[in-house]
Amino acid sequence: MSKDLGNLKAIQESIEKIFRFSQNFESAQQLYQDEVRFDAILMNFVVIGESAARLTKEFKEKASLVPWKEIVAFRNIVAHNYFGVDPEEVSDIIRKHLPSLKMQINRLVDDFS
Numbered sequence: 002m003s004k005d006l007g008n009l010k011a012i013q014e015s016i017e018k019i020f021r022f023s024q025n026f027e028s029a030q031q032l033y034q035d036e037v038r039f040d041a042i043l044m045n046f047v048v049i050g051e052s053a054a055r056l057t058k059e060f061k062e063k064a065s066l067v068p069w070k071e072i073v074a075f076r077n078i079v080a081h082n083y084f085g086v087d088p089e090e091v092s093d094i095i096r097k098h099l100p101s102l103k104m105q106i107n108r109l110v111d112d113f114s
Contacts, residue, residue, distance in 0.1 A: 005060040006113045008052040009106055015045040015052070016103045019095060029092035042095075043079050043086060050076020067105050 022041050026032040033039050053072045061069050075094070079086055 003113070005056050006110065008055050009110050009113075011052040012049050013103075013106050013110060015048040016099060016106065018042075018045045019099060020103075023092075023095050026092075029088040032092060033088035039088065039091075042091065046079050046091075046094075047076050050074075050079070064105075064109055067102070067109075072102075 019042050022038045022045075023032060026035070032042075050073045053069050054076070056069070061067075
């Protein structure tokens with residue numbers, strides 16, 4: 002398995018975990034109050050960002066429609082400003098951006114087959 006495929010699979014797995022951990026919450030505040038799940042979600046965003054940062058430059062150039070810089074930037078916010086992470090922003094990313102990222106990553110993984 003190539004380095005890029007391994008990193009894509011790590012992203013894929015973390016996205017699935019975030020969806021699983023965040024289901025059944027009616028609000029960002031409710032999710033935030035469940036410390037274990039919220040922390041697990043943040044950790045998986047760190048994994049996504051770390052894995053994205055480890056993709057080769059050539060691969061990221063070929064898959065330029067994926068917002069790699071923004072993914073890594075959000076990882077940096079989570080990792081370096083842990084106590085200042087806004088649960089509304091996290092919830093918004095899960096609802097509005099993660100579904101399309103999931104589709105993009107799944108397609109990229111499928112392209113390796």
